[in-house]
Amino acid sequence: MQQILDAILAGDTAxxxxxxxxxxxxxxxxxxxxxxxxxFEGIDSKDKDPRKSLHLDDVAVPELGPGEALVxxxxxxxxxxxxxxxxFEPVSTFGFLERYGRxxxxxxxxxxxxxxxxxxxxxxxxxxxxxxHLWQPGAEVVAHCLSxxxxxxxxHNDTMLDPEQRIWGFETxxxxxxxxxxxxxxxxxxxxxxxxxxxxxxxxxxxCTAYRQLVSKNGGDMKQGDxxxxxxxxGGLGGFATQYALNGGATPVCVVSSDDKAEICRxxxxxxxxxxxxxGYRFWKDERTQDPKEWKRFGARIRELTGGEDIDIVFEHPxxxxxxxxxxxxxxxxxxxxxxxxxxxxxxxxxRYLWMxxxxxxxxxxxxYRESWEANRLIAKGKIHPTxxxxxxxxxxxxxxxxxHQNAHQGKVGVLCLAPExxxxxxDAELRSQHVDAINRFRGV
Ligand SMILES: NC(=O)c1ccc[n+]([C@@H]2O[C@H](COP(=O)([O-])OP(=O)(O)OC[C@H]3O[C@@H](n4cnc5c(N)ncnc54)[C@H](OP(=O)(O)O)[C@@H]3O)[C@@H](O)[C@H]2O)c1
Numbered sequence: 001m002q003q004i005l006d007a008i009l010a011g012d013t014a015x016x017x018x019x020x021x022x023x024x025x026x027x028x029x030x031x032x033x034x035x036x037x038x039x040f041e042g043i044d045s046k047d048k049d050p051r052k053s054l055h056l057d058d059v060a061v062p063e064l065g066p067g068e069a070l071v072x073x074x075x076x077x078x079x080x081x082x083x084x085x086x087x088f089e090p091v092s093t094f095g096f097l098e099r100y101g102r103x104x105x106x107x108x109x110x111x112x113x114x115x116x117x118x119x120x121x122x123x124x125x126x127x128x129x130x131x132x133h134l135w136q137p138g139a140e141v142v143a144h145c146l147s148x149x150x151x152x153x154x155x156h157n158d159t160m161l162d163p164e165q166r167i168w169g170f171e172t173x174x175x176x177x178x179x180x181x182x183x184x185x186x187x188x189x190x191x192x193x194x195x196x197x198x199x200x201x202x203x204x205x206x207x208c209t210a211y212r213q214l215v216s217k218n219g220g221d222m223k224q225g226d227x228x229x230x231x232x233x234x235g236g237l238g239g240f241a242t243q244y245a246l247n248g249g250a251t252p253v254c255v256v257s258s259d260d261k262a263e264i265c266r267x268x269x270x271x272x273x274x275x276x277x278x279x280g281y282r283f284w285k286d287e288r289t290q291d292p293k294e295w296k297r298f299g300a301r302i303r304e305l306t307g308g309e310d311i312d313i314v315f316e317h318p319x320x321x322x323x324x325x326x327x328x329x330x331x332x333x334x335x336x337x338x339x340x341x342x343x344x345x346x347x348x349x350x351x352r353y354l355w356m357x358x359x360x361x362x363x364x365x366x367x368x369y370r371e372s373w374e375a376n377r378l379i380a381k382g383k384i385h386p387t388x389x390x391x392x393x394x395x396x397x398x399x400x401x402x403x404x405h406q407n408a409h410q411g412k413v414g415v416l417c418l419a420p421e422x423x424x425x426x427x428d429a430e431l432r433s434q435h436v437d438a439i440n441r442f443r444g445v
Contacts, residue, residue: 001027001179004072005418008124015138018126023070026058029178030397031114032085037092050086050405051398059114062174062182065106068129069185071141073417074197074425076176077120077388078397079205080236080342083405085117085170086398090345093117096171103149103164110173118177119145119169122191122201122425123418132185140191140427143183144372145205147172158218159368167205167366176201177397179418189373192380193428198414199386199439200425203240203379206412208367210240211375213337214315215248218371219364220337224249226312229302229329231322233270234261236404237339239387239411239442241315242268247383253302253311257407260445264410267441272305274298283325290348295328302329313337320344332357339364382435387411389442391422411442 004021007013032053040048064070085093093115101111125139135141148155148162155162169175174182191200213219214228222228228245232238233254245252246269253272254265262273281298285291302311310331316323319341326336327349338361341347353359367375378384391414392400403409416422426432432439 001418004126005420008072008074008418009424013138015136017138018124019137021126023061023126023180026060027178027180028394029057029059029116029180030118030394031055031057031059031116032093034094034113034115037088037094040087045087045089046406048087048089050083050401053086053088054117054398054401056395056397057114059116061180062109064127064129064182065109066130067132067185069125069132069135069183069188070127071121071123071143071181071183072126073121073123073176073178073181074419075122075201075391076118076178076415076417077202077204078400078404078413078415079119080340080404081119081167081170081205082117082177083401085115086401087405093170096166097173100166100172112173116173116175116178117169118175118181119167120201120204121176121181121417122197123181125188126180128185135185135188139188140425141188142191142200142204142376143168143176143181143187144189144208144367144376145169146187146366146369146372147184160218160365177394177415177417186369189376190380191425192376194382194426194431194435195379195386195439196423197419197425198391198416198422199388202386202388202412202414203384204376205366206236207240207379207384208372208375209339209364210237210244210315212367212371213237213339213364214241214244214313216367216371218368219362220313220315220335222248222250222313226250227253227306227309228313228315229253229255229311229326230315231255231318231326233273234264234410234442236412237317238315239264240384242270243384246270251306253305261410264442264445274301274305281325283321290324292328292350295325298325299329310334317341318343320347323347324349327359327361328353330357330359333359335360335362337362337364382431385435385438385441387442388414389445390414391416410445
């Protein structure tokens with residue numbers, strides 16, 4: 001592995017030389033173990049500790065199949081899906097791997113007693129399987145996390161609709177929190193040249209998700225002038241949703257839980273900010289009963305900020321705790337886009353506010369191939385920026401996931417895989433210098 005790393009760090013290794021480097025038989029990877037799946041039984045979600053379930057193991061390099069690529073991973077990032085995997089909620093991800101394994105002999109490789117996690121990467125292609133021509137060894141890449149088979153017709157218009165759609169590193173094995181990763185070659189995209197490895201690895205999953213959920217016609221189809229309510233506006237998804245709203249001429253109304261987070265939103269250019277802790281919204285009186293008076297107080301606050309207007313698009317992901325309020329504050333004919341349920345997936349809202357006012361709830365999940373490419377292109381052009389706040393070593397991935405689980409982080413949390421230190425991998429210093437403040441906005445907050 002050292003030879004591979006030396007070749008990458010040299011910066012001037014001819015691309016074809018990467019194809020001749022020996023690939024080791026095993027590699028270091030962050031895993032969860034199948035026989036740990038019951039380890040947190042009876043423990044409250046918030047007390048389940050990813051440091052106990054995430055292991056750093058040496059695992060066998062998988063055989064490379066047709067249409068696939070083996071990538072040397074320089075850096076990766078934590079997504080909430082790694083938190084879900086590590087606390088075995090809402091289900092153990094080994095069920096996903098078993099189901100995938102039944103699909104074909106090739107997919108069977110994924111059904112193992114360990115799961116290499118991680119749905120983001122920046123690195124260098126080492127090997128490509130039969131049928132891959134667009135990507136060659138030596139290419140500096142990032143990978144989006146959409147894994148599809150595309151054999152049936154359902155996904156031919158929108159690859160997210162493929163019946164065999166999976167999130168790589170969550171519903172498949174051989175993810176990005178490791179020294180090597182196995183991806184389908186059509187997940188690969190060019191690494192933005194002005195970013196370091198860890199910066200380039202960090203936007204992937206959340207950037208593509210936010211793009212579809214808010215900008216794409218498959219999601220919110222946002223237009224100039226829209227008022228966009230963004231929950232967790234400085235978080236993983238929200239940090240990108242806020243940038244997309246501002247870039248697209250919309251007005252973000254950012255909801256956050258602290259002054260630090262409010263300050264980050266301001267530094268991105270947002271002006272309308274609600275600190276939900278300071279203003280003490282209690283949308284639920286108890287576990288079963290919501291409080292419409294609190295929805296109204298929240299709606300009144302939004303009107304105060306917007307000069308009397310309501311919300312065109314709600315960027316929803318907290319779920320049960322906020323969904324009733326989200327439906328209430330949306331304007332007549334407006335849209336609630338949802339991609340998650342962090343606080344609980346059994347949502348409750350007053351349907352009278354929805355149907356009488358012709359509001360729409362639109363579900364959104366990751367992004368199709370094209371949307372992913374477009375979202376990465378915006379990063380590569382310096383029009384959307386990474387939101388990396390902090391980087392951990394691969395062996396500290398458990399702590400990194402705990403930070404995200406406890407909402408103790410800002411923006412994105414990165415992980416160095418093969419990269420020995422931060423700051424490496426920049427190939428376009430000039431473009432970087434134009435955007436360096438924006439790139440570092442979330443750093444050390
Ligand atoms: N379907 C998909 O494709 C997809 C893709 C990415 C993520 N997700 C899911 O989306 C969710 C968020 O992911 P993320 O990466 O943005 O996570 P994140 O970095 O933890 O950010 C989420 C933010 O939401 C806010 N929040 C959390 N619980 C809340 C609550 N009960 N009420 C109001 N606000 C709350 C918090 O911000 P404040 O404390 O500042 O308010 C938190 O920082 C996760 O469940 C994740 O699994 C889904």
